[in-house]
Structures are given as C-alpha cells and as structure tokens.
Amino acid sequence: xxxxxxxxxxxxxxxxxxxxxxxxxxxxxxxxxxxxxxxxxxxxxxxxxxxxxxxxxxxxxxxxxxxxxxxxxxxxxxxxxxxxxxxxxxxxxxxxxxxxxxxxxxxxxxxxxxxxxxxxxxxxxxxxxxxxxxxxxxxxxxxxxxxxxxxxxxxxxxxxxxxxxxxxxxxxxxxxxxxxxxxxxxxxxxxxxxxxxxxxxxxxxxxxxxxxxxxxxxxxxxxxxxxxxxxxxxxxxxxxxxxxxxxxxxxxxxxxxxxxxxxxxxxxxxxxxxxxxxxxxxxxxxxxxxxxxxxxxxxxxxxxxxxxxxxxxxxxxxxxxxxxxxxxxxxxxxxxxxxxxxxxxxxxx
Numbered sequence: 001x002x003x004x005x006x007x008x009x010x011x012x013x014x015x016x017x018x019x020x021x022x023x024x025x026x027x028x029x030x031x032x033x034x035x036x037x038x039x040x041x042x043x044x045x046x047x048x049x050x051x052x053x054x055x056x057x058x059x060x061x062x063x064x065x066x067x068x069x070x071x072x073x074x075x076x077x078x079x080x081x082x083x084x085x086x087x088x089x090x091x092x093x094x095x096x097x098x099x100x101x102x103x104x105x106x107x108x109x110x111x112x113x114x115x116x117x118x119x120x121x122x123x124x125x126x127x128x129x130x131x132x133x134x135x136x137x138x139x140x141x142x143x144x145x146x147x148x149x150x151x152x153x154x155x156x157x158x159x160x161x162x163x164x165x166x167x168x169x170x171x172x173x174x175x176x177x178x179x180x181x182x183x184x185x186x187x188x189x190x191x192x193x194x195x196x197x198x199x200x201x202x203x204x205x206x207x208x209x210x211x212x213x214x215x216x217x218x219x220x221x222x223x224x225x226x227x228x229x230x231x232x233x234x235x236x237x238x239x240x241x242x243x244x245x246x247x248x249x250x251x252x253x254x255x256x257x258x259x260x261x262x263x264x265x266x267x268x269x270x271x272x273x274x275x276x277x278x279x280x281x282x283x284x285x286x287x288x289x290x291x292x293x294x295x296x297x298x299x300x301x302x303x304x305x306x307x308x309x310x311x312x313x314x315x316x317x318x319x320x321x322x323x324x325x326x327x328x329x330x331x332x333x334x335x336x337x338x339x340x341x342x343x344x345x346x347x348x349x
Contacts, residue, residue, distance in 0.1 A: 032118045032281065033119060036057065036117025036118060037118075042059070044292065044293050045292065047060030047061065047085050048233060048235075048237075049084060049128035050128065050234070050237065051237070051283040052240075053127060056116060056286065057115055057282060058115065058127075061084065061116070063088070063114075063301060064083070066081070071091070071106040071139065071304075072143065074108060076146060080110040082111055082112050082114045083112050083130070084130055091106070091108065093184070094106065094134075094181055098180055101177065102173055103138060103176065107135040107137055109133030109223050110132075115289050124272070130228045131227050133223045137154045154223065155169065157170060163194055163262070164195045164199075165195045165198070170199060175203070178200065186229065187226055191215055193220045197215070201253060214248065216248075218261070227240075236285055
C-alpha cells in the first residue's frame with residue numbers, strides 16, 4: 001500500500017507529465033494563425049500558392065503601396081496589404097480603370113498576410129494571396145491619416161432586415177466597378193451581399209454574361225471580394241469549382257430570400273476554423289514557407305505607382321466619406337418588385 005504522501009507525489013508527477021506533454025505537443029503543432037499572423041514580411045523567391053483559399057499559404061508575396069494615385073489602403077495596422085504579384089497588379093489596374101469609368105478611386109481592405117495562412121481575426125479565406133476586399137465607399141479627395149484609416153467605418157449598402165439594397169446609396173457607378181472587375185480574365189469570382197446581387201439582376205441591361213462571376217454570400221454589404229484563380233507556377237494551388245452556367249439570377253438567388261439562410265446560428269459559441277486550425281492541417285509546404293528567409297525590407301517588395309500631385313483624379317469631397325456617392329453618379333434606380341419570396345425579419349446569428 002502506498003502512503004498518502006506517496007500517492008500525492010505520484011499524482012503531482014502525472015500532472016506535470018501531462019502538462020509537459022501538452023506543451024510539447026502545442027510547440028510541435030501550434031495554431032497556424034499564430035505562426036502566420038506573426039510574420040511581418042513575405043518570403044524571398046518565386047510566387048507560389050499552396051493549398052486552397054481557406055487553407056493554405058504562399059511564397060513570393062508583394063505588398064501594394066499604401067497610397068497610389070487611384071487608391072488608398074485601409075486598416076494598415078493589420079498588415080494585410082500582401083498578395084500574389086498578379087493579384088496586386090490586378091488591383092492597381094482596377095483602380096486606374098475604375099477612375100476612367102467614373103469611380104473616384106479605391107479604398108482597399110484586406111488582401112492577405114505577408115505569407116498568407118489563417119488570419120488572427122476576420123476572414124476564413126484570403127490565405128493564398130489570391131483574394132482582395134475593396135470597399136464600396138469611394139476614395140476621398142485627400143490622403144487619409146493613419147488614424148482615419150483605422151477608425152472610419154464604411155457604410156453598408158444593404159438593409160439588414162429586408163436584405164435589399166438601400167436605393168439612395170446605390171448608383172450606376174457601383175454597377176460599373178463590379179462589371180469592370182468581372183471583365184478581367186484572371187477574376188473567377190466576385191462575392192457580394194445577396195441584396196447587391198439581386199439589385200444587379202434586376203437592373204443590368206444589355207450584356208449580362210459578367211453577372212455569372214458575381215456570387216451572393218453572407219456579409220459583403222460594404223465591400224466586394226475579388227478572387228482570382230490559381231496562377232501559373234503554383235502546382236500546389238487547389239482550384240475552386242467553376243461558377244455555374246447562367247447569370248446566377250434564378251433559383252439559386254431566390255434561396256437567399258427565404259428564411260433558411262438567415263436562421264440564427266444554433267451553436268454561436270463554436271470556434272471558427274481559423275481559431276483551431278493547427279499548422280499540420282495546412283499543406284506541408286507551409287512549414288517551409290514559415291522557415292523561408294525574408295527580404296531585407298518591405299520597400300523592396302512593395303508594388304504600385306505611388307503617383308503624386310501631378311496625377312490628378314476625380315474624387316469625392318471629404319465630407320462625403322461616410323458613404324455618400326460620387327456627385328457624377330447620384331442617380332439611382334429603385335429596386336423593382338419581382339416574384340422572389342422575401343424573408344421575414346430575423347436577427348443575425
């Protein structure tokens with residue numbers, strides 16, 4: 001028979017062993033978001049995406065400049081201005097083309113972390129450098145301060161209860177910028193709120209083929225999400241399924257205006273995938289990505305024509321920053337009534 005003291009010593013020893021084992025296991029297979037969220041710079045080398053948009057990483061990332069003649073980056077403290085070079089070039093091109101179309105310039109949301117991977121907060125995707133968020137709020141007519149970039153809140157275009165676009169906030173310029181983004185062959189999907197998709201379905205005239213790329217999804221009421229496909233040289237990149245045929249304005253859209261998509265979450269406290277995803281869950285190459293060397297400075301891997309005062313573009317005035325529309329695009333079309341069932345008002349889950 002063991003004495004009471006001996007049993008206590010044994011129990012303490014077991015507890016210490018269990019704690020040390022757990023610590024070793026945690027160090028051997030840490031949370032992926034902690035590892036990738038801690039990286040401040042990308043890897044040196046060729047751009048390659050590994051894995052899927054919601055479970056992966058990438059090498060050879062570059063940052064878009066904080067400011068350009070036709071864009072400004074927001075939420076700089078997040079350090080999410082990074083992406084595959086093709087993604088960054090496309091954002092810059094969209095910003096220039098959008099100005100030609102009458103949009104005052106882009107306010108850029110999250111792209112990716114320097115080496116991708118799960119983010120410390122926010123998105124499930126944006127992990128392989130091929131996703132970018134762009135605000136529906138037009139760029140103001142001056143450079144925003146770092147504090148303003150953190151604090152300014154974009155305006156939602158959608159009524160939270162009806163899930164329909166608020167007509168006084170919608171302009172033809174919103175349609176044009178979405179059509180422009182969809183026109184690029186690199187772009188495979190543009191995610192918008194279902195109400196925005198419905199507005200497009202109800203009002204777009206003429207060529208409607210580009211609507212196929214515009215897909216309804218939860219959120220995305222104050223920004224649109226641009227996704228490009230796997231790029232050449234990224235053999236480890238997992239392609240997303242092709243978008244369905246048609247303009248996406250039929251039964252799939254009608255589902256979004258039923259009760260089902262808006263039911264409260266039955267388990268709202270369940271952790272999100274990014275919060276429990278271990279490093280081992282990512283492609284094996286992602287361990288190599290974490291261990292790869294960094295460039296000497298951010299400046300060496302920053303892209304974008306920063307422009308200046310000799311690059312004038314049409315912009316809205318600063319007081320309109322909170323969500324009003326460009327003066328040149330103030331007209332709007334009311335949402336027509338169509339035979340799609342409307343959901344009852346329900347709280348978000």
